[in-house]
Amino acid sequence: MMEDRIVLKIENVSHEFNGHPVLHEVNLDIVRGEIVGLVGPSGCGKSTLLRAVLGTHPPRKGEVSVYSSRRNGGGNARRMIVRGPGRDRGIVYQQYSLFPFLTARENVAFGLMLDETSIPGRLFRYFKWRALRKKHLERAEQLLEQVELGHAGLLYPSEMSGGMRQRVAVAQALIMKPEVVLLDEPFGALDEATREDLQRMLLRLYQENLDARKKGEAPPYTILIVTHEISEAIYVGDRVVGLSQYWDWKSEGFQECPGATVVYDRVAPVEEPGGPRHYENYERQRAEIRERVFEPKTAANPKEGRLFWDEVAAGKGQGILQ
Amino acid sequence: MTPSHKIALGATAIVALISAYTYLSHRQHRINPEDKTIPNWTQLREGLGKIAEVNHRSGDRWLVTDAQATGTRLFLGLGCGIASALLLGMLMGCLAPVEAFFYPPLALLAKLPPTAMLAVFFVLAGTETKMYVAMIAFGVLPTLAQTVFLAVKDVPDESRYKAYTLGASHIEVIWNVVFRMVLPRLIDSIRLQIGPAMVYLIAAEMVVGDVGFGYRIRLQSKLLNMDVVYPYLAILAVFGFTMDSMLFRLQRLASPWYAKEGK
Numbered sequence: 001m002m003e004d005r006i007v008l009k010i011e012n013v014s015h016e017f018n019g020h021p022v023l024h025e026v027n028l029d030i031v032r033g034e035i036v037g038l039v040g041p042s043g044c045g046k047s048t049l050l051r052a053v054l055g056t057h058p059p060r061k062g063e064v065s066v067y068s069s070r071r072n073g074g075g076n077a078r079r080m081i082v083r084g085p086g087r088d089r090g091i092v093y094q095q096y097s098l099f100p101f102l103t104a105r106e107n108v109a110f111g112l113m114l115d116e117t118s119i120p121g122r123l124f125r126y127f128k129w130r131a132l133r134k135k136h137l138e139r140a141e142q143l144l145e146q147v148e149l150g151h152a153g154l155l156y157p158s159e160m161s162g163g164m165r166q167r168v169a170v171a172q173a174l175i176m177k178p179e180v181v182l183l184d185e186p187f188g189a190l191d192e193a194t195r196e197d198l199q200r201m202l203l204r205l206y207q208e209n210l211d212a213r214k215k216g217e218a219p220p221y222t223i224l225i226v227t228h229e230i231s232e233a234i235y236v237g238d239r240v241v242g243l244s245q246y247w248d249w250k251s252e253g254f255q256e257c258p259g260a261t262v263v264y265d266r267v268a269p270v271e272e273p274g275g276p277r278h279y280e281n282y283e284r285q286r287a288e289i290r291e292r293v294f295e296p297k298t299a300a301n302p303k304e305g306r307l308f309w310d311e312v313a314a315g316k317g318q319g320i321l322q
Numbered sequence: 323m324t325p326s327h328k329i330a331l332g333a334t335a336i337v338a339l340i341s342a343y344t345y346l347s348h349r350q351h352r353i354n355p356e357d358k359t360i361p362n363w364t365q366l367r368e369g370l371g372k373i374a375e376v377n378h379r380s381g382d383r384w385l386v387t388d389a390q391a392t393g394t395r396l397f398l399g400l401g402c403g404i405a406s407a408l409l410l411g412m413l414m415g416c417l418a419p420v421e422a423f424f425y426p427p428l429a430l431l432a433k434l435p436p437t438a439m440l441a442v443f444f445v446l447a448g449t450e451t452k453m454y455v456a457m458i459a460f461g462v463l464p465t466l467a468q469t470v471f472l473a474v475k476d477v478p479d480e481s482r483y484k485a486y487t488l489g490a491s492h493i494e495v496i497w498n499v500v501f502r503m504v505l506p507r508l509i510d511s512i513r514l515q516i517g518p519a520m521v522y523l524i525a526a527e528m529v530v531g532d533v534g535f536g537y538r539i540r541l542q543s544k545l546l547n548m549d550v551v552y553p554y555l556a557i558l559a560v561f562g563f564t565m566d567s568m569l570f571r572l573q574r575l576a577s578p579w580y581a582k583e584g585k
Contacts, residue, residue, distance in 0.1 A: 054483065054487070056479075056483045084486070085483050085486035085487050086486065086487065086489075087487060087488065087489040089487060090487055091483065091484060091487050093480045093484070095478075095480070096478040096480035096481055096484075097480065097484060099481060099484075099485075099499065099502075100503070100579055100583065101502045101503060101577060101579045101580075102579075110485075110488055110498075111488035111489060113498075114485065114488045114489045114490040114491075114494055114498070115488065115489030118491070118494075119493060119494060119497060119498075156578075156579045156582050157579075158579065158582050158583045158584075159582055172488075173487070176487070176488060176489065178487070
């Protein structure tokens with residue numbers, strides 16, 4: 001059952017800043033192996049929701065939980081309620097994801113060092129740490145090859161282009177094998193061609209998910225990507241979620257808008273990383289998203305836009321959702 | 323401008339300085355062959371002899387005893403100042419209550435010249451090394467602590483959050499992320515504080531010292547023994563320059579990324 005494959009659960013999350021409501025009872029379940037594109041008008045609270053998932057800014061109400069792939073004895077996934085940032089959720093920001101004082105491969109290996117060793121361990125068992133360090137750097141090099149940056153291991157972030165930096169940042173997050181990787185407008189500052197390269201990189205990761213599923217294994221990468229571009233969400237994701245403050249809160253008895261909520265949630269077509277882009281095929285879905293999510297005059301019932309689970313039940317999901 | 327042009331111009335300036343001195347000294351000695359105010363090179367060599375050779379009255383070498391005294395005071399003072407500034411600045415940057423508590427007194431202390439407080443250190447710590455150390459440490463503390471504090475504040479939140487998602491502990495975030503980003507800026511600030519630290523020390527030695535560079539310069543100036551004073555000044559200049567370039571190299575070695583960001 002699809003419900004058993006859920007890796008991230010957002011339940012009734014509401015948030016406000018200084019009495020100004022931002023999020024209103026957001027509910028979202030993400031299936032392991034999905035790439036979910038999260039879109040919404042600016043100021044709708046996409047980043048606030050992402051921070052709640054990351055744990056750096058806990059929501060006022062509701063909770064976020066992560067289901068670990070490392071199963072306990074009963075065969076059930078272990079549920080962990082998010083209380084702060086942790087190694088089970090990776091993050092790639094638009095900027096500042098990389099540490100400026102580390103080279104590309106050191107940046108990628110940084111997580112292995114922090115996670116597997118401690119300061120006293122590195123100090124008092126220096127030679128053991130040196131040997132381990134070598135293995136970490138080798139693993140980092142391998143991962144850099146995977147994002148096509150095998151040649152750039154010794155460069156510092158200030159010596160890399162924006163696209164290279166974001167590739168390294170993705171590798172840096174993936175090396176931890178987190179349950180979910182959060183991407184916060186990761187390609188927003190890049191030029192068109194570079195952005196398309198990086199989108200294809202995400203689709204290649206998705207192909208690895210499909211391969212793993214064919215072999216009966218758990219898909220390794222689950223990605224939640226926040227973007228302001230509808231096309232990017234449809235192209236990269238197998239599911240698009242729209243967060244918006246424009247919905248019919250009046251009929252629920254509110255005097256003013258109680259915050260943004262999920263007003264759109266549907267499956268999206270799965271693309272091949274090497275194949276051509278058919279933006280014209282997205283036209284219907286784009287128009288629908290623009291009307292339901294981005295149009296201030298819309299006062300639709302948000303439930304009418306949340307068709308994802310019905311679509312999956314009807315077998316309309318593609319890729320990992322089949 | 324090519325690098326070789328740069329070096330040539332710099333060398334020319336030094337040569338011009340030495341030539342001008344030689345000319346001035348030569349002109350003065352034509353008027354008064356016994357002149358001591360602008361000693362010629364022979365007199366300076368004699369002066370160097372006085373400094374470096376065993377003194378017949380005290381039984382030791384001025385240069386050795388003075389350098390030992392002044393060096394100990396300076397390095398201990400700077401060391402204490404840097405260590406406490408680092409600790410204080412990091413704590414202020416990481417913990418809001420510490421910032422609120424220490425910022426006002428630090429801002430006040432920063433405006434107080436340590437040489438003016440000499441009597442306070444004298445009363446509290448006597449005239450031994452301890453007094454000089456306390457004075458230098460207090461002198462450099464406010465600026466260095468503020469540098470560290472501001473550098474900690476400049477570390478983006480994203481870097482800290484990112485480190486936590488990579489499995490870092492609180493201590494690792496401070497040591498492996500924040501400190502790494504603060505270090506080059508601390509070294510920059512130390513380079514700028516060596517000058518003031520030497521000013522405080524020499525001034526204090528001139529007032530209350532019985533050994534050290536400041537003491538010797540004051541004494542020999544009074545006797546108008548410029549053949550001793552000028553070599554001492556030259557040694558101070560070379561020492562300061564060496565310290566500065568060593569710190570610069572240390573920074574390039576410890577934080578190679580810093581230069582690549584164009585700073």
